[in-house]
């Protein structure tokens with residue numbers, strides 16, 4: 001069976017400055033795949049290029065058998081590819097319930113079906129069920145992240161793309177978010193997750209890609225990558241340069 005998401009030879013950047021160079025990745029239905037790499041490696045840029053937020057200058061993105069490379073973001077999301085971006089873009093002064101409702105925007109889901117969709121999405125996040133009338137801005141960081149994910153889940157995505165869901169969360173809240181993602185995977189969900197906490201991500205995901213300087217530096221089974229040097233090298237490549245620079249300045 002062919003992959004649900006297939007990215008081939010993708011080049012993309014900002015205002016003519018190239019960032020991604022020949023990136024190829026695949027995600028099959030039902031798997032959780034991690035995308036790792038140091039700060040500035042190009043992870044978020046890759047996610048943006050996949051979901052149509054920036055236009056690739058070369059290569060292709062194929063989703064569910066259809067090429068979506070230069071489609072607009074709203075057309076891509078309607079095909080079931082939902083991107084939860086870095087940071088939690090919630091409406092702080094609106095309730096949990098209305099933030100979830102906003103998740104349906106442009107989805108074409110019938111009003112009559114919305115309640116059932118919300119119910120299903122909140123199955124993974126029971127803590128939110130009792131806080132439906134709370135302003136999103138008053139939730140804990142972990143609950144805000146859960147709400148951001150639930151807002152994507154109400155669309156019943158075929159692929160959920162998450163950009164650093166653990167960002168800024170205390171470890172106990174990271175546990176909660178990752179427990180929910182583990183359960184999502186167990187229920188057959190398909191997830192592509194960018195994560196700084198490599199160890200966490202490699203326990204959650206079945207496979208992973210490691211990015212370095214806009215390219216895929218390593219790829220493989222999560223268990224294999226955990227024990228290999230590839231990951232360290234991708235991170236240390238940058239870290240070593242920084243240490244070197246710092247040394248020169250003293």
Ligand SMILES: Nc1ncnc2c1ncn2[C@@H]1O[C@H](COP(=O)(O)OP(=O)(O)OP(=O)(O)O)[C@@H](O)[C@H]1O
Pocket residue numbers: 014019037038039040041042043044045046
């Ligand atoms: N909107 C933008 N305009 C111009 N350059 C950008 C923009 N966003 C990111 N970049 C640059 O693109 C490169 C890759 O950034 P990107 O955000 O994709 O990295 P990342 O792997 O997601 O890093 P992080 O772990 O810090 O989130 C960096 O050099 C960054 O400075």
Ligand SMILES: [Mg+2]
Pocket residue numbers: 043044045086163
């Ligand atoms: Mg990023």
